[in-house]
Amino acid sequence: MSLLEVRDVSKRFGGLTANQDVSFDVDAGQIVGLIGPNGAGKTTLFNCVAGFFAPDSGSIVLEGRNIAGMPPEACARAGVARTFQVARTFASMTACENVMTAAMLLQHRVAMARVAAMQWLAFVNLERFADKPAASMTISEQRRLAVARALAIEPRILLMDEVMAGLNPSEVREAVNVVLKIRDLGIACLIVEHVLEGIMPIADKIVVLDRGIKIAEGTPQEVSNDPHVITAYLGD
Secondary structure: OOOEEEEEEEEEEOOEEEEEEEEEEEOOOOEEEEEOOOOOOHHHHHHHHHOOOOOOEEEEEEOOEEOOOOOHHHHHHHOEEEOOOOOOOOOOOEHHHHHHHHHOOOOOOHHHHHHHHHHHHHHOOOHHHOOOEHHHOOHHHHHHHHHHHHHOOOOOEEEEEOOOOOOOHHHHHHHHHHHHHHHHOOOEEEEEOOOHHHHOOOOOEEEEEEOOEEEEEEOHHHHHOOHHHHHHHHOO
């Protein structure tokens, strides 16, 4: 049994079908890229897995438990963490305090939450910002801060929404290194990404959506050579 099993998930908004019968698996410790043109339904699917949306049909099974329709806090306790395309930090709080807000889900003492927060800040190479406000950090640093905060709940799977978007090449390499370190902890990563040169070399599997429908799934090389994928990105 895979860690995460997405089966025939559909989500509609009025007359718009954002996802239609999407199915794929994510194994423990696996990096899976979720790609597709703008409007393909990637973030909507993320929101269904993380509990922000309830799918209209289908199942989302995490370690044998159907979490479809559960609220975000219940999904988090079940082992799902996520980051957002636009880094959502508590701007006036320090980096350490930001991570502590998540660590408190597991730690019932403030002192222990601070210890855990410092460990995760070090993991993403941000310990020097521990006592500085999040507002003072660059976009790249804020994205890594969001990753540290997500990791503080000790998830089984981490959903990352365009963690590399808008970054320069050195920042992309740093983001890639963080993803590989997360994988080495045994945490699965499901990553929505437009920066293909960042996700393709490290992904074990790529799932491609177009207009809400899964059009391809396979290794990066298989997906790169798939004519349906080429058409979706480049046109006929």
